[in-house]
Amino acid sequence: MIFLWFLSALLTLGCADGPECDAETPCPFGSVCVESVCETNTCVTSAQCDMEQYCADGVCTEGCDADSDCYPGTACDVETTTCEAEGCSDTHTDCAYNEFCNEISGECFEASGYYCQECGGDADCGGNGNTCYNGYCAVSCESDNDCPSAYTCIPFVDLAGNIQYFGCYTYCWLFEDGDYSDLESRDSMSSGVQEALPVHLELELPECLVVE
């Protein structure tokens, strides 16, 4: 109060003839220039507003003017000042288990093919260098970029330690009972309640898979 009174008095007495504020004469911290008059603002930056609001002329306003005003997975359309669903740009970052990112459409899509398909031998995995390991197909790959989300391109080594091939692999057995791609994961996660992954403990995956 003292501050405002003193400031008001100074401005009134010392600057009665000119505009209270303009482009060259900014208002003091905590107020904003509206039609040449300094008015107390509710915000200075959008960080002082709720999510999906932004600071416009010192007032928190519905909408956005930066991605940081939007929740994860959405981005700000600055023309419409609305948060819009953001398309994927990277498989491993933006998509869920067993999905690839279509960077053109911005959509994650379910991986087709032999990824984690149960098998009895290599012949069940469609050829092309795909192999059957521990009862699941490991689809041939050169790097993680060739694999769906939550898979990694693992070197399979022989007993002498020589790399024989690379295959996309993960804990396939974790997911066979629960199809993660169909989960409304965001809702269920946000609730803070989530059951542990279904597991089959009889299998363990070492860091380097050994083939005989």
Next chain:
Amino acid sequence: MNKPILLTAAILAGLGGCSQYEFYTQSRVDFFQQINRQTVDILLVVDNSCSMIEEQTKLGDNFDGFIQYFDASESDYQIAAVTTDAIDAVSSGRMLGGDDEIVLRDSGGSLIDSLTYTRDWPLTEGAALSLDPAWFNPGDNDKIEAWCVATSSYGAGDLGTPGAANPVCAAAGPFPPDTGETTMTSEDTGDTGGAEDTSADDTATTTSPDDTDVTGDDTGDTGGGTATTDDTGATTSPDDTGDAPDGPREPRSGEVIITEFMSDPAAVADIGGEWVELHNLSDEALSLAGCVLADDGRNAFTFPSGASIDPGQYLVVARTLDESANGGAGADVETGAEFTLQNNVVLLTNQTEGAEEIFAEMVAVGITGAGLEMGLEGARLALSEPMLSGDNAGFLREDANLSIIFLSDEDDMSPYALDDYERFFIELKGDEAYRNPQRMSISAVVGDEPPSVDGQPSCSSSNGEAIYGSRYVELVSRTQGQLESICDEDFSQLAEELGLLISGLSLEFELSDQPNESTLEVSLYETDDDDSLIGVLEKDVDYSYVIDRNSVRFEEEQLPPPGTWIRVEYELLATGASNVESEGSEESSR
């Protein structure tokens, strides 16, 4: 600010809008407040795959650096740890602590006896856990029902019978189902040491399973160690032990067993008062020289030359032989810091006694975890039901900031999209955490640089290579956390930087305008009142000016205490002028 300081600011601000503006803009006054005392919950998510032992040790060894800023900011902190292993439906996301192993191996690495306890055991401050004499065999002494909390006192007042026969447990579980009879020596069972149940049946002679026989076939269930059983040629011949023919031989599997341990003394500090009691079940003296007492993490104590245990006798292995420090345990062998036991501590706080040692144990999560790590999923499970109000109850405090730190040499393989994890973690602290990164931040010690060639490691060190942790790196960026390289040879700096970020303390305060450096006047105030002046600070002694960042910087030992105000007054740099490059400008920022 209020009162005089407020008026000063008001005058400057008010006149700034007037015709005298040019006159008064020759000087500025900036005010900053050091952050107030913080309440913070810190979850360490540590990779427990086989390549991580050195990194766990390096982190564990830098606890002091990690918490120094929590102490400086008088933070109320809680630290807990989980692993990146998310494939076990029972234990995934369960915070570590109170779980440990005691493993005795011979000099060749073969298992003699082992014991694994968890925090579900009745670990009690100030009391040892004592093995019921009826279970004196290596196959059964790792069963929870075979142990009880000691009841008779020793030395300085803690409870236990170090070096003496164990009492019968008053509330022991059912005796071993095996029916074989073994006559025990009086030293084994005779003195009940104050136990309430001292029925004759339980003392001088007890029933015990066949495998208490001290020949090699007594090892049936010894916890999966490398020791072999009777197939290894564990005969009664001393010649096959490799020991000197004229001295006692090494124990064979099951001949020496763990019969009592004190993991959490009350009369003295843990650093001196922990001990393990061993018992020789055989009828001959055995040499322990070269044998190793260890766990599956960082501990390994090698018995010195001359260490031995007489037939039917007990040997107390303690942190120190000093009776005033070990609580009067009557120890026979001293391990120093080479062997420690986990207390029943899950949440490490600024009230925890012996926190440094407990932290080191806490982050030594072992190396037996899954090869494909799911750090984000492990953290999510730790902070979700049923763990959140079950095994991990008490960790997540509503008023506390949350900080999650990942330590891994692999990328994250968790099944959900990163957006989902980001949202989950942030919303644990409410919507406000989106706008205030101090409320929830994610930091990582991982492979921090993308490889120049796809498929190559991110970095390498003397401990091996690390894969680029792309998902961790992205999440750190989104939450404005701290990113560090797991390939750093020395973790001391990264531990300090993580601690500084989480504590919320500021080392640097950026000025609002360019000062004439020679006119800087920095003062410290206890409150926002002019009357609360603590002192005027001296440039290049108490603080430095960093030209590059136009900021006033304090070193660790000069940090303004939490809640204090820093007043910086200066004249503006004249147009076209510049400050001479100062020494402080080369200081690193964070």
